[in-house]
Amino acid sequence: xxxxxxxxxxxxxxxxxxxxxxxxxxxxxxxxxxxxxxxxxxxxxxxxxxxxxxxxxxxxxxxxxxxxxxxxxxxxxxxxxxxxxxxxxxxxxxxxxxxxxxxxxxxxxxxxxxxxxxxxxxxxxxxxxxxxxxxxxxxxxxxxxxxxxxxxxxxxxxxxxxxxxxxxxxxxxxxxxxxxxxxxxxxxxxxxxxxxxxxxxxxxxxxxxxxxxxxxxxxxxxxxxxxxxxxxxxxxxxxxxxxxxxxxxxxxxxxxxxxxxxxxxxxxxxxxxxxxxxxxxxxxxxxxxxxxxxxxxxxxxxxxxxxxxxxxxxxxxxxxxxxxxxxxxxxxxxxxxxxxxxxxxxxxxxxxxxxxxxxxxxxxxxxxxxxxxxxxxxxxxxxxxxxxxxxxxxxxxxxxxxxxxxxxxxxxxxxxxxxxxxxxxxxxxxxxxxxxxxxxxxxxxxxxxxxxxxxxxxxxxxxxxxxxxxxxxxxxxxxxxxxxxxxxx
Amino acid sequence: xxxxxxxxxxxxxxxxxxxxxxxxxxxxxxxxxxxxxxxxxxxxxxxxxxxxxxxxxxxxxxxxxxxxxxxxxxxxxxxxxxxxxxxxxxxxxxxxxxxxxxxxxxxxxxxxxxxxxxxxxxxxxxxxxxxxxxxxxxxxxxxxxxxxxxxxxxxxxxxxxxxxxxxxxxxxxxxxxxxxxxxxxxxxxxxxxxxxxxxxxxxxxxxxxxxxxxxxxxxxxxxxxxxxxxxxxxxxxxxxxxxxxxxxxxxxxxxxxxxxxxxxxxxxxxxxxxxxxxxxxxxxxxxxxxxxxxxxxxxxxxxxxxxxxxxxxxxxxxxxxxxxxxxxxxxxxxxxxxxxxxxxxxxxxxxxxxxxxxxxxxxxxxxxxxxxxxxxxxxxxxxxxxxxxxxxxxxxxxxxxxxxxxxxxxxxxxxxxxxxxxxxxxxxxxxxxxxxxxxxxxxxxxxxxxxxxxxxxxxxxxxxx
Numbered sequence: 001x002x003x004x005x006x007x008x009x010x011x012x013x014x015x016x017x018x019x020x021x022x023x024x025x026x027x028x029x030x031x032x033x034x035x036x037x038x039x040x041x042x043x044x045x046x047x048x049x050x051x052x053x054x055x056x057x058x059x060x061x062x063x064x065x066x067x068x069x070x071x072x073x074x075x076x077x078x079x080x081x082x083x084x085x086x087x088x089x090x091x092x093x094x095x096x097x098x099x100x101x102x103x104x105x106x107x108x109x110x111x112x113x114x115x116x117x118x119x120x121x122x123x124x125x126x127x128x129x130x131x132x133x134x135x136x137x138x139x140x141x142x143x144x145x146x147x148x149x150x151x152x153x154x155x156x157x158x159x160x161x162x163x164x165x166x167x168x169x170x171x172x173x174x175x176x177x178x179x180x181x182x183x184x185x186x187x188x189x190x191x192x193x194x195x196x197x198x199x200x201x202x203x204x205x206x207x208x209x210x211x212x213x214x215x216x217x218x219x220x221x222x223x224x225x226x227x228x229x230x231x232x233x234x235x236x237x238x239x240x241x242x243x244x245x246x247x248x249x250x251x252x253x254x255x256x257x258x259x260x261x262x263x264x265x266x267x268x269x270x271x272x273x274x275x276x277x278x279x280x281x282x283x284x285x286x287x288x289x290x291x292x293x294x295x296x297x298x299x300x301x302x303x304x305x306x307x308x309x310x311x312x313x314x315x316x317x318x319x320x321x322x323x324x325x326x327x328x329x330x331x332x333x334x335x336x337x338x339x340x341x342x343x344x345x346x347x348x349x350x351x352x353x354x355x356x357x358x359x360x361x362x363x364x365x366x367x368x369x370x371x372x373x374x375x376x377x378x379x380x381x382x383x384x385x386x387x388x389x390x391x392x393x394x395x396x397x398x399x400x401x402x403x404x405x406x407x408x409x410x411x412x413x414x415x416x417x418x419x420x421x422x423x424x425x426x427x428x429x430x431x432x433x434x435x436x437x438x439x440x441x442x443x444x445x446x447x448x449x450x451x452x453x454x455x456x457x458x459x460x461x462x463x464x465x466x467x468x469x470x471x472x473x474x475x476x477x478x479x480x481x482x483x484x485x486x487x488x489x
Numbered sequence: 490x491x492x493x494x495x496x497x498x499x500x501x502x503x504x505x506x507x508x509x510x511x512x513x514x515x516x517x518x519x520x521x522x523x524x525x526x527x528x529x530x531x532x533x534x535x536x537x538x539x540x541x542x543x544x545x546x547x548x549x550x551x552x553x554x555x556x557x558x559x560x561x562x563x564x565x566x567x568x569x570x571x572x573x574x575x576x577x578x579x580x581x582x583x584x585x586x587x588x589x590x591x592x593x594x595x596x597x598x599x600x601x602x603x604x605x606x607x608x609x610x611x612x613x614x615x616x617x618x619x620x621x622x623x624x625x626x627x628x629x630x631x632x633x634x635x636x637x638x639x640x641x642x643x644x645x646x647x648x649x650x651x652x653x654x655x656x657x658x659x660x661x662x663x664x665x666x667x668x669x670x671x672x673x674x675x676x677x678x679x680x681x682x683x684x685x686x687x688x689x690x691x692x693x694x695x696x697x698x699x700x701x702x703x704x705x706x707x708x709x710x711x712x713x714x715x716x717x718x719x720x721x722x723x724x725x726x727x728x729x730x731x732x733x734x735x736x737x738x739x740x741x742x743x744x745x746x747x748x749x750x751x752x753x754x755x756x757x758x759x760x761x762x763x764x765x766x767x768x769x770x771x772x773x774x775x776x777x778x779x780x781x782x783x784x785x786x787x788x789x790x791x792x793x794x795x796x797x798x799x800x801x802x803x804x805x806x807x808x809x810x811x812x813x814x815x816x817x818x819x820x821x822x823x824x825x826x827x828x829x830x831x832x833x834x835x836x837x838x839x840x841x842x843x844x845x846x847x848x849x850x851x852x853x854x855x856x857x858x859x860x861x862x863x864x865x866x867x868x869x870x871x872x873x874x875x876x877x878x879x880x881x882x883x884x885x886x887x888x889x890x891x892x893x894x895x896x897x898x899x900x901x902x903x904x905x906x907x908x909x910x911x912x913x914x915x916x917x918x919x920x921x922x923x924x925x926x927x928x929x930x931x932x933x934x935x936x937x938x939x940x941x942x943x944x945x946x947x948x949x950x951x952x953x954x
Contacts, residue, residue, distance in 0.1 A: 041569050045789045047670040048549045050703050082785050084809055091788020285832035290675035292704050
């Protein structure tokens with residue numbers, strides 16, 4: 001960012017809550033069905049139909065709120081947000097306005113600026129104030145292409161209409177695009193972690209908008225802000241914010257000023273463009289939804305929900321660093337996914353070697369997961385078997401490369417590590433007598449090298465090790481080999 | 490007579506009288522006759538076995554037209570049955586047709602129907618009241634014993650009064666609103682017309698009660714209304730808010746209602762004075778809240794998914810504008826505009842929010858009054874049936890027709906209109922009793938006893954054989 005300027009950024013995230021049915025009717029929320037297959041009089045907005053709140057939405061909403069450090073309000077009110085659009089069947093969206101489901105949260109995220117290669121410099125904690133998370137229904141989808149006569153007609157698919165959303169709104173606490181980036185990733189992971197949302201931006205079940213303005217450092221007043229939409233990935237969002245910051249600074253410096261408007265991220269051209277100006281802004285005419293009673297959440301319910309909360313990822317990361325002596329980077333990678341974290345914890349404890357467990361997991365295991373598209377809890381290689389491999393390695397029965405090979409084999413076939421070791425003949429020879437024999441043979445056959453070594457060329461030690469390993473077909477225990485070689489040479 | 494013969498006779502009457510009265514928008518001959526044969530096989534325990542009933546055209550009836558009296562829903566057929574309709578069907582009742590009404594229930598005379606006025610059977614030059622005028626006339630003309638109407642601000646009680654029959658608006662939450670096309674959700678109720686309070690009680694017992702499809706329906710036990718309907722009313726306290734018997738009240742109506750108070754005293758009721766100091770704000774509050782909610786509820790009629798869509802639009806906003814301009818009538822548009830205005834940013838606090846505060850004061854008035862009495866007695870309407878066209882150019886005068894009725898909708902308490910006399914011109918006059926929450930049994934008891942002791946003793950000019 002140009003010297004002397006600062007950016008002011010606030011974030012809005014719409015997260016689809018992971019319920020099986022819609023917020024006000026019993027229709028399925030499944031993705032990718034035939035258009036309008038999952039609809040009924042309620043979500044079609046037919047005359048006379050009435051909404052009934054899905055209790056699961058309250059449960060998932062509570063989990064989401066707690067995961068983000070929000071306070072759940074004992075009473076909240078649904079309100080109607082009125083506007084016309086073909087994908088909005090009732091002509092209003094049932095949302096929450098002045099009495100949201102949860103409010104006044106504080107969330108500590110880890111954030112860092114990135115260098116030109118996108119590498120993080122130094123992660124530091126930052127406290128973000130979350131204003132609220134309210135519950136609302138999603139709209140449907142207008143379809144303008146891929147169907148007959150789309151040059152003449154548009155279509156409406158209401159499968160998504162009535163899908164439950166939590167809208168998470170922060171204060172304008174972010175000062176850089178990377179802070180916003182780290183925040184969205186944090187929220188995404190937290191929601192997935194507690195099972196409140198799949199939070200998958202590609203499937204559209206997590207959507208963000210950013211409100212961006214800039215001002216001179218030291219200025220107290222805010223300048224006009226721009227709302228950014230169509231941010232289809234966290235990376236696009238970061239780029240869009242970055243672009244917007246630079247655009248606004250340039251516009252202010254050129255004396256043109258910035259108009260209050262909504263802009264879209266154009267991912268083809270890597271820039272933002274105007275969607276609508278402030279003059280076109282809707283007057284949503286919010287008023288309390290008379291078809292629904294106020295949503296009352298008991299203290300007992302909130303306590304039950306709190307009791308059901310799992311350890312959250314950041315707390316787990318700190319604990320892994322402390323208990324298992326992991327680096328921030330390794331621990332962060334492990335808690336990047338709840339199932340991987342659970343797998344790791346089991347393996348680390350069962351193997352008694354958290355460090356090696358982490359190394360092997362982050363190299364081989366995670367790569368296999370990515371290649372196969374499986375989740376850690378679907379792996380044929382169990383965490384217990386994984387621990388067995390680590391232990392066998394620690395006992396010197398196999399070497400590091402063999403350990404990796406066993407992981408790959410067991411992951412793909414489900415064979416036990418012991419079977420793989422047997423089949424591949426990995427069992428190491430640790431019998432000193434047998435190794436001594438080989439060593440004697442090598443010393444006898446390599447007189448020149450022995451003399452050179454004894455004459456002070458210690459680099460040749462590796463040569464002897466290599467020869468012994470080769471002669472033993474890689475099965476000799478390297479530790480034992482080292483010891484015997486040293487004494488014999 | 491068999492059920493089928495009876496239904497056939499009902500249908501014949503409906504068809505015969507509809508030319509003059511226009512009370513039905515559709516008459517379901519084929520459906521009703523088929524249904525009659527099916528119902529014959531029902532157990533005799535079905536409490537409404539073979540009972541012919543008319544349904545206001547803003548209550549959804551599966552595969553039957555449900556137009557709300559509006560061009561925008563012309564030929565629209567509902568995809569499902571309203572809960573009240575389903576319960577009627579389950580109890581063996583037979584729907585014989587859908588009743589005409591003011592467009593989207595907005596009106597007090599039935600003149601705003603897109604499909605022509607309903608005529609009052611007592612005098613064909615006069616209105617039947619509204620908005621449930623068709624449902625009222627279907628009963629008043631003797632075609633059916635009972636019908637369903639709907640109330641947002643007196644739309645059952647006022648036409649009942651003007652047509653000389655009994656009309657009940659129950660407690661808000663007593664009858665599910667699921668399938669009642671919304672006008673103003675916090676005020677809307679399904680109501681019941683009957684030739685007598687007994688007919689009303691019979692129907693109410695079937696359709697009342699909690700419905701999981703309506704979050705505002707209440708989980709309150711439904712009593713046996715018929716069991717207490719003939720109880721002695723001795724000692725019942727009837728409150729009279731004298732301050733409301735002033736300006737704008739026709740002399741004949743005042744005299745008839747004063748007389749009914751004396752009649753109740755003769756029957757052993759105790760008459761007490763009550764005050765409802767905020768009732769005078771009822772109409773103002775009502776027209777803010779009702780129009781605000783209506784502006785939102787009627788947004789779904791946009792030409793996108795069902796109903797009427799104007800031809801010849803080239804872009805979305807034009808389609809919306811033309812569809813709603815051509816699809817809605819003047820009164821509906823007037824109320825949508827009013828409602829949009831009162832909810833607009835900058836006006837919300839001055840109108841909608843303040844109206845809700847006054848609504849709370851009106852409610853408190855009633856709560857205080859019910860500490861002193863079991864029911865509050867007033868005229869139902871300040872006038873007898875007026876002439877068609879008499880008030881149609883003066884919306885404010887029309888709105889005042891509801892002066893005695895709207896408070897019950899604002900508060901959510903039940904009210905009943907019972908015939909209590911005839912004017913000098915021979916037009917019916919109704920008395921209104923408003924009771925505390927869930928006191929329908931008391932109101933039906935008071936109504937039934939009055940009807941039995943002081944019957945009207947006259948029939949409308951147009952009446953079924």
